[in-house]
Amino acid sequence: MKAFPKAKLQEVLKTLASKGTLYVPALVDETHRYYPYRADIQVSLEQNSAISPKEIFFPSTEKIYNFTAYGIDGDYEEILPDRTACVLFGVRSCDMQAILCMDDVFLTRGYIDEYYATRREGATIVALGCSKAGADCFCSSMGLNPVEHEGADAQLYDLGDYYGIQGRTEKGEKVVEALAVAGLLSESSAEVLVPEEFVLQVDSEGIAEKLQAMFEHSLWDQLWRKCINCGTCTYLCPTCHCFDISEKKKNQHCGVKIKCWDSCMFNEYAMMAGGHNPRPSKKEKVRQRFMHKLRYFPERYGKYQCTGCGRCIAKCPVNLEITDVINQVREAKVNG
Amino acid sequence: MKRIGVFVCHCGTNIANTVHCDQVAEVAKDFPGVVYSCDYKYMCAEPGQQLIQDAVREHNLDGYVVAACSPRMHEPTFRKCAERAGLNPYMIEQVNIREQCSWVHADKEKGTEKSIDLLRMAVAKARKNEPLSSSTIPVTKRALVIGAGIAGIQTAIDIADNGFQVTLLDREHSIGGRMAQVDKTFPTLDCSACILTPKMVEAAQHPNIEMVTYAEVTAVDGFVGNFDVTIRKKARYVDFDKCTGCGACQEKCPKKVSSEFEMGLGPRKAIYVPFPQAVPNKPVIDAEHCRYLLDGKCGVCKKICPTEAVDYEQKDEVIVERYGSIVVATGFDQFDISKYEEYGAGRYPDVITGLHLERLMNASGPTAGKIKRPSDGKVPEKIVFIKCVGSRDEAKGRPYCSKACCMYVAKHATLIKEKMPQSKSYIFYMDVRTGGKSYEEFYKRTQEQYDGQYIRGRVSKIFQVGDKLIVRGEDSLIGRPVEIEADLVVLAAGMEPRADAVALARTLGISYDQHGWYTEAHPKLQPIETHTAGIYLAGVCQGPKDIPESVAQASAAAVKATGLLSKGELTSEAMIAECNEAVCAGCGLCISVCPYKAIEKKKVSERVHGQMKERVVAVVNPGLCQGCGACTVNCPSSAMNINGFTNEQILAEVDALCQR
Amino acid sequence: MVKDNATPENLAKATTEEIKRINPLIPMKAKVTKIIEETPDVKTFYISKEENGQMVVPFHTAPGQLAMLSLPGVGEAMFSATDAPDHLQLSIKKVGTLTDELHEIVPGQTVGIRGPYGNGFPMDQIKGKNVLFIAGGIGLAPVRTAVRYCVDHRDDFAKLHLVYGSRSPADLVFQYDLFETWPAVRDFQVSVTVDRGDDNWKGNVGFVPAFLEELKPNPDNTVCIICGPPIMIKFTLGILDKLGFTAENVITTLEMRMKCGIGKCGRCNIGSCYICLDGPVFTLAEMKKMPNEY
Amino acid sequence: MNSLIKEMQALAQELLASGEVKGVFGWTKGSRWYLTPPLFIQKAEDAIKLHYDEFAINNLTSLLLDYRNSDDKIAIFVKGCDSRGILRLIQDKQVNPEKVLVIGLPCPGMVDKEAVKDQRHVHDLPLLRKCQECRYPNPVLADRTLGDVQVTKEPGVPIGITAERAIQKGVGSKGKERYQEVKEIEALSADEKYAFWQKQHEKCLRCYACRNICPACNCRECIFESDKKGWVNKAATTTDNAFFGITRAMHVAGRCVDCGECERVCPAGIPIMKINRKIMQDIDELFGTYDAGTDLEEAGPLNHFKLDDPEEFL
CATH class of the missing domain: 3.50.50.60 (FAD/NAD(P)-binding domain)
Incomplete structure (x- = not known):
């Protein structure tokens, strides 16, 4: 396959960056996330980013419209997302799968989210196959191939000293072509490196079906006990897509309506006007999160909403591991 | 949204000279919630108040803001005005653009700008005002x-x-x-x-x-x-119900103590009545000196008391x-003259204070009214008075005038001359202040008829030579040093708290x-x-x-x-603390800081996840609360709020200031 | 490419051109033209938008559908909307920050509105049947949309019966409909009750479930549309069951905290259903299949 | 250590079996060798799942807030730093001392799992910085203790069966240097400080893990949860994040027990303790040394008024 030496990564990135915005996983101020490429940025492809690339399509805070209100008169002015094209470089299988989950949510079922759609259409995703399983990774358990994902526009393979590259879509081919034109590609027959056995493994087969009869299961009475109801798991999750709509006043007369990440772990999330909360305690919140990932989402969109990226496991303050929940569901006795 | 009115007062020229009142009123029209705004020469005057009341009715105002003088001055006026217009008096705000703008700024543009800022804040607060009412509390008569x-x-x-x-x-x-x-x-x-x-x-x-x-x-x-x-x-150690005040105990008590009433110039006993005309005229035992109470010996008074009124067990x-x-x-206390070392006060027994002299002159005093030197009992002839000792003296931390000294020194000089016509009084003074009915005349008499010699100047030093006190100072009127050989020096010690x-x-x-x-x-x-x-x-x-x-x-x-x-009951403050029970965590910090003990704990029941649960919350007694706000700043959950000054209202003001 | 693939059957069902807006989260600018004070804490707002100098309905809604109303600088919330030729009617109870503010506005106020959202009542499937409406308090607002449809299409339905209750006579909403419009409609029985009466109240006093038990409506060929406070629904369902109504014939509308209204924000799910897309109207039979989390 | 774990299990077993407590908070062995996460058990037979080692970093005390109005008595295992959290919760009347059984443990000094190099094989890890700076390695309050540990309100050195090892590892060895980081930031210019904190707040995700793990953050309703009041926006912008970060720090001022959990749980790696420590240092300087959560009787300096409180600003 076509390949470029790892030593030439900077040149590859420079070439791609010259065509438009290029997002690369990098370490800035000790935070590993996707940043627009700059020559002085510390690109890091050693492991997956700590913060998922979902924020590129679905930013944590996004302006929807400006409003003005003078007395009884008011006006609304739409703020549309930026339509410039971009390339996402180094997206892992788990995050690629997560993007497909987000596609389901934002691009299907009646309405299209203009903000997500615009960014998504403009983006070319260059996936990167993993040759090493991270400490908290379990994508293979969720039915993914860590080495490649067919949803990507182009796929990078770890060939040892080289990265192999294959275009999968028209957009992806353009990336490959650009690199070829720049004279960076050569042919390589080296073996694709694959990760050794995952430390974290779980059998997710049939969990969605089993959970259908488990809403009232006693399992949920125990799972929440150590949860502190923070939003870490949901904010780090590449598939969590809940948002809230609120506003930010610029001054007394005008402001901006914003869409911002929200988390089912928060108290106020399900609270209705008037004070009724259908999910009043930690138990219901924890159940909602796992049920959503493992049952409701599969019911609605036909796939798990967990892609095994392991971010929630890595950062959960109390080690409430989704793999452990899946195991417990598997072992649970269900009456009837 | 609340309909707010704005009324900008010129206060004659007091405000209008340094603030463009019309401009302030005009800008206010654009503030959110403001539906009416105007300016007027005297808002507090009858026509001004009428203007406000008319506007409230005509524009259906929910509240209003008056930009005028200090609320200390006219808030009650404008609250009453609101009441007459049919509004709750707490729906109004007064912003002080006089003391805070016109009186402290010279630049009219800046004064106007600041007035607008203050007004914007007040409007933001007024929009969050809620009607408040006061309750009544009974008065202990x-x-x-x-x-x-x-x-x-x-x-x-x-x-x-x-x-x-x-x-x-x-x-x-x-x-x-x-x-x-x-x-x-x-x-x-x-x-x-x-x-x-x-x-x-x-x-x-x-x-x-x-x-x-x-x-x-x-x-x-x-x-x-x-x-x-x-x-x-x-404890008095004397049962006043039994005691007849016969005085036998006092007579027989073996312990002599220097009398406080006599300023240490005479003795008293350990069981004593401080002075003959005392009320109540019954003795008490001074536990610090009573031999029985100190070491269980003596007990003479108990033995001698005919009515068995002495009770050592009293607590x-x-x-x-x-x-x-x-x-x-x-x-007051009398200033401690020993702080004037240069006068030898405390060291020389014949350097005394005015109050000592009062006792020495008093017929029932230690000398039976004969003026005698404390040191040797000799009758003094040359007496020096020094005024402003421990008053009008920054160096001694007493910069204020003690007010009564000028007159009592004149009195002393007069009385001494009357008692001892051969004597001579010298009075060192800084000023003579005689502001009072017939005071000046009295002072003149002291000088003219009683031979009091007033010397304007400070005494720099007093020292003893033989049995004389040498008073050295300066007569600042003639600019020459003076030295007087005195028999007695009386310092007009000032009053102190x-x-x-x-x-x-x-x-x-x-x-x-x-x-x-x-x-x-x-x-x-x-x-x-x-x-x-x-x-x-x-x-x-x-x-x-x-x-x-x-x-x-x-x-x-x-x-x-x-x-x-004479009032049957008092109206309690309307702007008092209130606890938001939903948010209150029951930590009790408010209770411990409340200076009026106005906050108590209370149990409330609520349904939590289908079960009734009890928890503790704070509750404010509206009769006791004075609205000081100590609880609100100490409340970690912002459950405590002062009505009329809620956290939300204050934040609204801050917001308004930041959003200019 | 993505957009083309994403056209679902729901979009095809769209009733107005508004639903195809490029950005469904942007409200259209509208005005409150009239405010009716229904009760001390309920007001009905008439909302129109200006088009070529005329005030027209912002969009049409089917019975049981929802509209998102926003007040600039305050917030937005979902309410059931009653359709009229030149305006939408939203009846709103004071329960929180936004509704408190809404109760302070005056006619002429600019508001934002977007919608319609939700599935609405299956009026087509009810055709030819008797309809029993049961509502408590502000729950009459969504039920009224169906009542009005039945009244407007009177010949499509058999007997109509409304059972409505509120806390007190002063809390009865839509009194002009309850006591004037609807009793005049052919074959329309209107039964009103209050929890506590007052000196002038001559009607029934008692809770809705007990009143219903007294009225004994016939379940044959009858569909029941019910909405009200959870506690009323809970006890009424027991009575309906006793009276012989099957779960398939009991229809209700659920309230959840909807934010986006378009099935994206994830906040209004009950199990795998999104209320804003799949609801808010469900039969009791459908609800029994959902997790008990509403 | 093994005998200590046995003791823990036996005690929990006994407490649950006798019905003295209805639940026990402790730790259990996690899915990897370097994980010892929290565990809540309600059945005596589950006591065997309890575990304790140098990875039992979690301060469990904030979890008691779920039981604040419960009638059930709950037992909880605490290390020295955790016990201060309990004390704070009792002082804030969020935990009824009658309804909680505090079991003090000797702390071996916790290690830094961020330094794991090989998740497959056990290897040595360095001591956490917070443990090096530890001032209260022993429980300041406990109804029961295990492993020879003594309850003491005095700052000092570890006591108990693991003490020797803990001291050897350096637990508490840098107690005097705990304001070192503060001094480093104080040495910066105002602009540099601003830039430093802006950079940190930029990273904040507003997940509120720092708030939720904190035993001092025990309000029934957090202002950051309800945007009703409009005090703060949900938007995760640097300004809003800074507003959150600073408000949180000021809110726990004088109540922070220095357990460092906020910083540990931050998924964005914001050095939260730097700002907490700055406030602690300021309180120490203004009001005299005060360690929150060490004395049940003493209300913190910011929770009462004293006539000799500094008031230069008046």
């Missing part, structure tokens, strides 16, 4: 007077005469205070005891006055109308009484100045009131005064106290 000198006695008699119960409390065993120590009074030279004693007796016998002597206030809880005062009655008694109002009349004045102020919750004099609520218009409602001041505790002034203030305090007591 009883007053407490702390200190039973002439001021306290007069206050108590006046309150009692007006038909209210009053407790007259003093920490000494007799009432009378400083005036009882004084021999004669200026400018009439009345015998002090002759005019004071009848008052003391009247107080003691008045059916409405309860006298509590030899007692101290240790704690004050509660609030105006209902103060709970903890009083510690010191201090602590009582808590409720009073509607309190008058503080705790008087009682040593424990600050402690008492803290107990009472009243304020005091840097010296320790209690602070009146307003130096001109509220000289009787303190900042704490229901507590009033009489006499020297507020600042140096002579007797007539003290008595005048005492009567004034009595009127204030009676006025309060």
Whole structure:
């Protein structure tokens, strides 16, 4: 396959960056996330980013419209997302799968989210196959191939000293072509490196079906006990897509309506006007999160909403591991 | 959205000269919620208030903001105006663009800008105003007077005469205070005891006055109308019910002690009545000196007492009484002259103070009214008075004028000349202040008829040569040094606050100045009131005064106290703390910081996940709360809010300021 | 490419051109033209938008559908909307920050509105049947949309019966409909009850479930549309069951905290259903299959 | 250590079996060798799942807030730093001392799992910085203790069966240097400080893990949860994040027990303790040394008024 030496990564990135915005996983101020490429940025492809690339399509805070209100008169002015094209470089299988989950949510079922759609259409995703399983990774358990994902526009393979590259879509081919034109590609027959056995493994087969009869299961009475109801798991999750709509006043007369990440772990999330909360305690919140990932989402969109990226496991303050929940569901006795 | 009106006042030219009032009113029209805005020359005047009321009705206002003078001045005016217009009085805000803008800024543009900012904040707050109402609290129809000198006695008699119960409390065993120590009074030279004693007796016998002597206030809880005062009655070791005041015990007591009443110039016994006219005229045992109480030996008084009134087992008694109002009349201490080392005060027995001299001149004093030198009992011939000792002296931390000294020195010089025509008085002075009815005439007589020699100048040093005191100073009028060989030097020691004045102020919750004099609520218009409602001041505790002034203030305090007591109930503050029980975590921090003990715990039940749960929350007693805000700043959950100054309202103001 | 693939059957069902807006989260600018004070804490707002100098309905709603109303600088919330030729009617109870503010506005106020959202009542499937409406308090607002449809299409339905209750006579909403319009409609029985009466109240006093038990409506060929406070629904369902109504014939409308209204924000799910897309109208039979979390 | 774990299990077993407590908070062995996460058990037979080692970093005390109005008595295992959290919760009346059984443990000094190099094989890890700076390695409050540990309110050195090892590892060895980081930031210019904190707040995700793990953050309703009041926006912008970060720090001022959990749980790696420590240092300087959560009787300096409180601003 076509390949470029790892030593030439900077040149590859420079070439791609010259065509438009290029997002690369990098370490800035000790935070590993996707940043627009700059020559002085510390690109890091050693492991997956700590913060998922979902924020590129679905930013944590996004302006929807400006409003003005003078007395009884008011006006609304739409703020549309930026339509410039971009390339996402180094997206892992788990995050690629997560993007497909987000596609389901934002691009299907009646309405299209203009903000997500615009960014998504403009983006070319260059996936990167993993040759090493991270400490908290379990994508293979969720039915993914860590080495490649067919949803990507182009796929990078770890060939040892080289990265192999294959275009999968028209957009992806353009990336490959650009690199070829720049004279960076050569042919390589080296073996694709694959990760050794995952430390974290779980059998997710049939969990969605089993959970259908488990809403009232006693399992949920125990799972929440150590949860502190923070939003870490949901904010780090590449598939969590809940948002809230609120506003930010610029001054007394005008402001901006914003869409911002929200988390089912928060108290106020399900609270209705008037004070009724259908999910009043930690138990219901924890159940909602796992049920959503493992049952409701599969019911609605036909796939798990967990892609095994392991971010929630890595950062959960109390080690409430989704793999452990899946195991417990598997072992649970269900009456009837 | 609330419909807010804005009224900008020119205050004649007071505001209009430095603020474009019309511009302020115009800009305000654009503030969110403002539906009407105008400016006018005098908003507080009748036409101005009418203008506001008309606008409220015409524009259907929910509240309004007046940009004018200080709310201290006219907030009540505009609140009443709101009431007349049919609004809750707490739906209005007053913003002070006079003291805070026009009076402190010279630049009209900047003054206008600041006025607009302040107004914007007030409008933002007004939009969050909610109607408030006050509740009523009953008044305990009883007053407490702390200190039973002439001021306290007069206050108590006046309150009692007006038909209210009053407790007259003093920490000494007799009432009378400083005036009882004084021999004669200026400018009439009345015998002090002759005019004071009848008052003391009247107080003691008045059916409405309860006298509590030899007692101290240790704690004050509660609030105006209902103060709970903890009083510690010191053990007297004499059962006053049994004692007839025969005096046998005093006579036989073997222990002699230097008498405080006589300023150390004479002795008393360990069981004693401080002075012959004392009220109550029954002896108490001084536990610090009584041989029996110290080491169990003696017991003579008990043996000799014909009515078995002596009781060594008596203990201090602590009582808590409720009073509607309190008058503080705790008087003064005399400045400690030993701080003037250059005068040898404390070292030379013949350098004394005015109060010593009063005792030396008094017929019932240690010398039976004969003026004798403390050192050798010789009758002095040349007497030097030095004024402004411990007053008008920055270096000694006493920059204020003690006010009574000029006159009492004149009195002393006059009386000495009368008693000892061969004597000569020299009076060193800085100024002579005789502001008072017939005072100047008295001073003139001292100079002209009684040969008092006034020397303008400071004494730099006094030293002893033989049995003479050499007084060295300068006559600043002729610019020459003077030296006088005196037999006796009398220092006109100033008045200073009682040593424990600050402690008492803290107990009472009243304020005091840097010296320790209690602070009146307003130096001109509220000289009787303190900042704490229901507590009033009489006499020297507020600042140096002579007797007539003290008595005048005492009567004034009595009127204030009676006025309060004559109301059946008081209207409590509307702007008081309120607890948001939904948010209150029941931590109780508010309870521990509330100075009025107005917050208590209460249990509430609520449904949590289908189960009824009990939890503890704080609850504010609206009668006790004074709206001080200590609880709101200490509440970690912002559950405590002062109505009318809620966290939300204050944040709205901050927001408005930031959003210019 | 993505957009083309994403056209679902729901989009095809769209009733107005508004639903195809490029950005469904942007409200259209509208004005409150009239405010009716129904009760001390309920007001009905008439909302129109200006088009070529005329005030017209912002969009049409089917019975049981929802509209998102926003007040600039305050917030937005979902309410059931009653359709009228030149305006939408939203009846709103004071329960929180936004509704408190809404109760303060005056006619002429600019508001934002977007919608319609939700599935609405299956009026086509009810055709030819008796309809029993049961409502409590402000729950009459969504039920009224169906009542009005039945009244407007009177010949399509058999007997109509409304059972309505509120806390007190002063809390009865839509009194002009309850006591004037609807009783005049052919074959329309209107039964009103209050929890506590007052001196002038001559009607029934008692809770809705007990009243219903007294009225004994016939379940044959009857569909029941019910909406009200959870506690009322809970007890009423027991009575309906006793009376012989099957779960398939009991229809209700659920309230959840909807934010986006378009099935994206994830906040209004009950199990795998999104109320804003799949609801808010469900039969009792459908609800029994959902997790009990509403 | 093994005998200590046995003791823990036996005690929990006994407490649950006898019905003295209805639940026990402790730790259990996690899915990897370097994980010892929290565990809540309600059945005596589950006591065997309890575990304790140098990875039992979690301060469990904030979890008691779920039981604040419960009638059930709950037992909880605490290390020295955790015990201060309990004390704070009792002081804030969020935990009824009658309804909680505090079991004090000797702390071996916790290690830094961020330093794991090989998740497959056990290897040595360095001591956490917070443990090096530890001032209260022993429980300041406990109803029961295990493993010889003593309850003491005095700052000092570890006591108990693991003490020797803990001291050897350096637990508490840098107690005097705990304001070192503060001094480093104080040495910066105002602009540099601003830039430093802006950079940190930029990273904040507003997940509120720092708030939720904190035993001092025990309000029933957090202002950051309800945007009703409009005090703060949900938007995760640097300004809003800074507003959150600073408000949180000021809110726990004088109540922070220095357990460092906020910083540990921050998924964005914001050095939260730097700002907490700055406030602690300021309180120490203004009001005299005060360690929150060490004395049940003493209200913190910011929770009462004293006549001699510094008031230069007046």
